[in-house]
Amino acid sequence: MNKDLLLAIDQGTTGSTALFMDLQGRTVAKANVEFPQHFPKPGWVEHRGEEILASVEAAVRKATAGDASLLERIAGIGITNQRETTVVWERATGKPIHNAIVWQCRRTAERCAELVAAGKSDLVRERTGLVIDAYFSGTKVAWILDAVEGARARAERGELAFGTIDSYLVHHLTGGEVHATDVTNASRTLLMNLRTLAWDDELLALLRVPAAVLPKIVPSAGTIGTTKGLAYLPDGIPVAGIAGDQQAALFGQACFAPGEAKCTYGTGAFVLMNVGETPVPSTSGLLTTVAWQVGGKVHYALEGSAFIAGAAVQWLRDGLGIIQQAPEIEALARSVEDDGGVLFVPALAGLGAPHWDADARGIVVGLTRGSNKGHLARAVLEGIALEVDDLLAAMAKDAGQSLKAVRVDGGASRNDLLMQLQSDLGEVRVDRPKDIESTSRGAAMLAGVGLGLLAFEGTSANAATFVEADVSFTPAAVAGWRDAMRLRWSDAIRRCRGPIRAE
Secondary structure, three states, X not given: OOOOEEEEEEEOOOEEEEEEEEOOOOEEEEEEEEOOOEOOOOOOOEEOHHHHHHHHHHHHHHHOOOOHHHHHHEEEEEEEEOOOOEEEEEOOOOOEOOOEEOOOOOOOHHHHHHXXXXXXXXXXXXXXOOOOOOOOOHHHHHXXXXXXXXXXXXXXXXXXXXXXXXXXXXXXHOOOOOOEEEHHHHOOOOOEOOOOOOEOHHHHHHHOOOHHHOOEEEOOEEEEEXXXXXOOOOOOOEEEEEEEHHHHHHHHOOOOOOOOEEEEEOOOEEEEEEEEOOOOOOOOXXXXXXXXXXXXXXXXXXXXXXXXXXXXXXXXXXXXXXXXXXXXXXXXXXXXXXXXXXXXXXXXXXXXXXXXXXXXXXXXXXXXXXXXXXXHHHHHHHHHHHHHHHHHHXXXXXXXXXXXXXXXXXXXXXXXXXXXXXXXXHOOEEEEEOOOOHHHHHHHHHHHHHOOOOOEEOOEEHHHHHOOEEEEEOOOOOOOHHHHHHHHHHHHHHHHHOOOOOO
16 A cells, blocks of 8 residues: 555644644644643643553544554654653653653742752753753653652663653654654753753753663654554554654744744744754743754754643633633624723743743733623733734844744634734734644654655755645734733733742
8 A cells, every 4th residue: 555644643732633644735634632631739730641642542543533544554653742741751661650740830940940049040041042940851850750769760770761752652652662852852851952962961960860861862854763562553654753842833834944933822822933053042031942953954943932822711711611612712802892901911830931930920900890701801812912922022132133924823823813913913924824733744744854755955845835825914903002012011921920929
């Protein structure tokens, strides 16, 4: 049978997606399966490794339910994942020794504060392009090794393996034969040198992470192993592409040239700009990260991360019961002419870039007796757009050029009102493709490139033809509205940061 399909496994924060794409860029089959979230303490977020693997298997089975022959047509697999979520498992059994610590989890914030107080910020930023924050993997690994009895000694003996979710999936898919991570995920650990693309001994010592637990760092495209011993996939399928979710979306949006940028509206909101083959340091609270390594060349990116975006809509649905389904927020927000003076800061998991304040908390300001759920719904959408606008402004400053356009994807990008608000606030064109599954498609595209089935050279690739535009949103704000919104936003940010509150 002709091997004419690429399978993307997109392991996200709340669910796993299996997407089958043909070599012309058409989505042939797709399915998503959610899995439970665990919150053992305020500010702590965990996943169970076994539930993640079960959701991946269920997504593949669901996607192929109507046509089992799809499995025989898979030429290769691309993996993309929630990047900083951390797993430590037994090499011999593949069994995690503790629940995965999710990227949103704040349990190591105190340790990060200690490192900052000890004057380690400049060292970490210079080596990694990152800031010291509980968001990243390094302090999570150390926490698990300290929290589980005997784990640190076992790690130093080589009995345990650490990985972000891509590594955990690679171990699972290859029957335990491969322990690897790609450069994009490695660049999110606080442990990899951004220029040498190797683990940094000084950072390992600083964060107390034994070298024996680390995966091999590999390029984003190229075969690193094959499937083995799975009940839901045939043996021998190459695993040929890996990238963290935001880098996969950047690739999937065909942002191959320096200066091109995208924003993914998922659980959080993530803006990345391709800055070319030389890393650009940020002076505006952003991160410098690896965009991808393909064909021996490395591209870097500037990144701004807002921890809460689509999750704020989920909060309206699940926490407050104001809507029954997430898409209902747009109609509810349009039921009022404006926000009625209500403003929402989505700091439900602290503030990410450019503020980096773990102690900030979400707030609603401007409530009156006349405020209603329509005003709150609109304020939530405006809050998402405002935090992304902060990222776009910081990115333009660091890059030394204004953004003319930003490409968008992710579930919340379907919301026309949100996209128009984004365009109005940033005075930027917002381009949305017909297929907003850019993360999954980017993983599939990387696998195709890694197998030599898709061409990719510098800024040109036939993979770029896979991205088909749907609609563009252009600025249409009334004069003065933008400045007034930003002034209100600055005041609300100040209020939500305030003194540290008792938990």
